[in-house]
Amino acid sequence: MTNPLDPVFSALADPTRRAILTMLLEDDMAVTDVAEPFAMSLAAISKHLAVLADAGLIVREKRGRVIWCKLEPDAMRGPSVWMQGFGQFEPVDLDAFERFIEAEGIGADFSKENRGPDLD
């Protein structure tokens, strides 16, 4: 796993982690706040954040007793360039991006709120 593209692509392969990144697009967040919308333990989220940090996609900075998570989009540059080399995709279609965020955003399967009884 010596290749620099590996950790980024595998970090991005998990929908929970992608959701976290889109949350951080809004603003820096404390670990507890990152965890809040998800239906899993704080420890699990903590591990996800470690994966993202190892990939360089976020940095965690301790201030007082809370750890702030900050998006580090530069880590995506390499993988992004790599992919663009294949497809010659047109640059930065922000509308398309919005649709993706909408489609998979934190509101999707992951949040506690949307997990009522399956049948209604």
Added chain:
Amino acid sequence: MTNPLDPVFSALADPTRRAILTMLLEDDMAVTDVAEPFAMSLAAISKHLAVLADAGLIVREKRGRVIWCKLEPDAMRGPSVWMQGFGQFEPVDLDAFERFIEAEGIGADFSKENRGPDLD
């Protein structure tokens, strides 16, 4: 794993699979020829190709007794757009792409040829 970005990102997380994709950038290839430069069994490569096909990144077409693998770069469009939304990276830096191919290309750790004794 219902999200369409998942299979593509996880397919791309493996260096062997990325190497295969860059090989297919040159030209369509038969499974046996894809496997040739790698130091692993044909069955292993066959599985990698299945992962790539499931992600939509290649198609496999049987002609006679050989199965031809063809790159399907359109499958990268979604993930590429998703990533560009984060970084606002400048479009299609082909030089940078060349450097990546160079750096991780099939000549790297994966080929049989480059696997002499570790110390020299």
Added chain:
DNA sequence: CGCATATTCAACCAACTGGTTGACGATGCC
């Protein structure tokens, strides 16, 4: 100090991954 909050650590578990080998089915060729 003593308690509450924020986060990680450690042990554990089930499921998935990436590889192996050997057998198998399908096709082409003499």
Added chain:
DNA sequence: GGCATCGTCAACCAGTTGGTTGAATATGCG
């Protein structure tokens, strides 16, 4: 027909992943 080649399948294995819970650490606050 008989043999070689192409590729997948099935069973197996070790290591990794994504989650859990409970204890531990670190900081802030009255």
